[in-house]
Amino acid sequence: MRLQLALNVSNLDEAVRYYATLFDAKPHKRRSGYANFAIDRPPLKLVLFENSEASERLNHLGVEVFDGAEIDVAAKRLSEGGILDRVQVETVCCHAAQSKIWSKEHQGLNWEWYRIVDDNPSVAAASNDDVCCNQDIGAKEPCCA
Numbered sequence: 001m002r003l004q005l006a007l008n009v010s011n012l013d014e015a016v017r018y019y020a021t022l023f024d025a026k027p028h029k030r031r032s033g034y035a036n037f038a039i040d041r042p043p044l045k046l047v048l049f050e051n052s053e054a055s056e057r058l059n060h061l062g063v064e065v066f067d068g069a070e071i072d073v074a075a076k077r078l079s080e081g082g083i084l085d086r087v088q089v090e091t092v093c094c095h096a097a098q099s100k101i102w103s104k105e106h107q108g109l110n111w112e113w114y115r116i117v118d119d120n121p122s123v124a125a126a127s128n129d130d131v132c133c134n135q136d137i138g139a140k141e142p143c144c145a
Contacts, residue, residue: 100114
């Protein structure tokens with residue numbers, strides 16, 4: 001399990017250079033307008049969205065899990081607590097096929113619990129990625145890992 005921090009950045013190249021130096025890590029994945037780092041120490045999935053028009057730097061927060069059963073356990077806990085917002089099963093989003101659940105806290109911050117099912121889906125399966133990855137923080141349905 002590792003925490004995810006998804007940030008909106010105005011210049012992706014500049015942000016990638018900065019965070020690569022800060023965490024002494026290379027990007028795990030780099031696409032047009034998108035990059036992510038899968039950092040072991042500290043355990044962090046850092047996601048960068050190039051979005052100079054975003055009103056907030058923080059896009060969303062998340063928890064990446066590596067066992068599908070952990071998604072089910074989290075979904076049950078969130079549902080019983082009345083804070084489960086939505087469930088997505090094997091959806092292609094931000095250049096990966098994922099199963100995920102979402103919750104929105106009382107001040108509007110989106111949290112996702114997710115598991116990557118396929119980290120490199122085919123181009124045909126990923127055709128909607130660009131729309132997903134460029135959503136603004138205020139979008140109704142945030143997406144991405």
